[in-house]
Amino acid sequence: MIVRLAELADLNVCYNLDGSYVTDYVWQMQAHENERTIEVRFDTVRLPRPMKVSYPRHPDELLPNWRQGECFLVAADDAGQPVAFLDMTVQPWHGVGWIRNFIVHRPYRRQGVATALLRAAQHWAVDNGLGKMMLEAQTKNYPAIRFAQKHGFVFCGYNDRYYSNGDIAVFFSLTV
Numbered sequence: 001m002i003v004r005l006a007e008l009a010d011l012n013v014c015y016n017l018d019g020s021y022v023t024d025y026v027w028q029m030q031a032h033e034n035e036r037t038i039e040v041r042f043d044t045v046r047l048p049r050p051m052k053v054s055y056p057r058h059p060d061e062l063l064p065n066w067r068q069g070e071c072f073l074v075a076a077d078d079a080g081q082p083v084a085f086l087d088m089t090v091q092p093w094h095g096v097g098w099i100r101n102f103i104v105h106r107p108y109r110r111q112g113v114a115t116a117l118l119r120a121a122q123h124w125a126v127d128n129g130l131g132k133m134m135l136e137a138q139t140k141n142y143p144a145i146r147f148a149q150k151h152g153f154v155f156c157g158y159n160d161r162y163y164s165n166g167d168i169a170v171f172f173s174l175t176v
Contacts, residue, residue: 001113003120006072006085011062013082014074019055019103023047025142029160029168040158042139042170053140056163057101065089065100071124075104075113083108086117090130097125097176099135102144118151125176133174138167148172 006014027042065087066072074082084104088097099121104114125133135153137144149155153172162169 001083001116002076002080003073003116004076006066006074006082006087008066010074010076010082010085011066014062014085014103015059017082017085017103017105019057019101020052020106021055021141021143022050022052023140023142024050026051027139027142027145027170029139029158042155042158044142051140053138055103056138056165056167062087062101071097071121071128073117073120073124075108075117077108084113084117086121088121088124088133090128095129095131097121097128097130097133099133102135114147115151122174122176130176133176134171136162136169136171138163139170140167145170145172148174 025044025046028045030041030043032039068089070090071086071088073086075084077083086099086102088099090097102114102117122133135148137148151174153174155170156173157171158168159171160168
């Protein structure tokens with residue numbers, strides 16, 4: 001597996017990678033508000049059966065993201081074909097790299113591909129003077145949440161109106 005900067009020709013393959021996932025757990029949000037306090041809690045809840053969830057972003061944003069010339073990485077197989085990608089934009093005013101898309105094609109999951117991409121993105125962030133990386137996940141995307149936590153990302157917020165389909169986004173931060 002080779003991790004490298006994406007080339008224009010890679011985008012067609014990235015466009016067609018399956019970003020859906022199956023989960024047995026979700027982070028269920030509980031919110032209570034009164035005149036003096038607002039309490040928000042996320043509980044890990046086991047689902048009665050596995051649920052397949054679609055990737056929340058549209059692949060049409062890949063070309064504009066790549067054209068920005070920031071961090072757009074692919075993991076390629078031995079034949080040079082992308083099997084995963086990560087794109088990250090820079091928010092220079094506070095030294096953060098924001099991971100926008102992070103997809104590993106289903107047959108390559110749980111083989112270290114995502115970890116290799118994340119490490120390459122961390123190196124890119126350090127080389128470009130960034131101090132933090134951020135990522136977001138749907139509360140339904142328990143596999144991504146656990147991956148982020150496993151790699152040192154810390155929960156730092158949420159937005160219950162983030163995705164157009166009504167899903168809640170949870171945000172994670174990592175100091176690099």
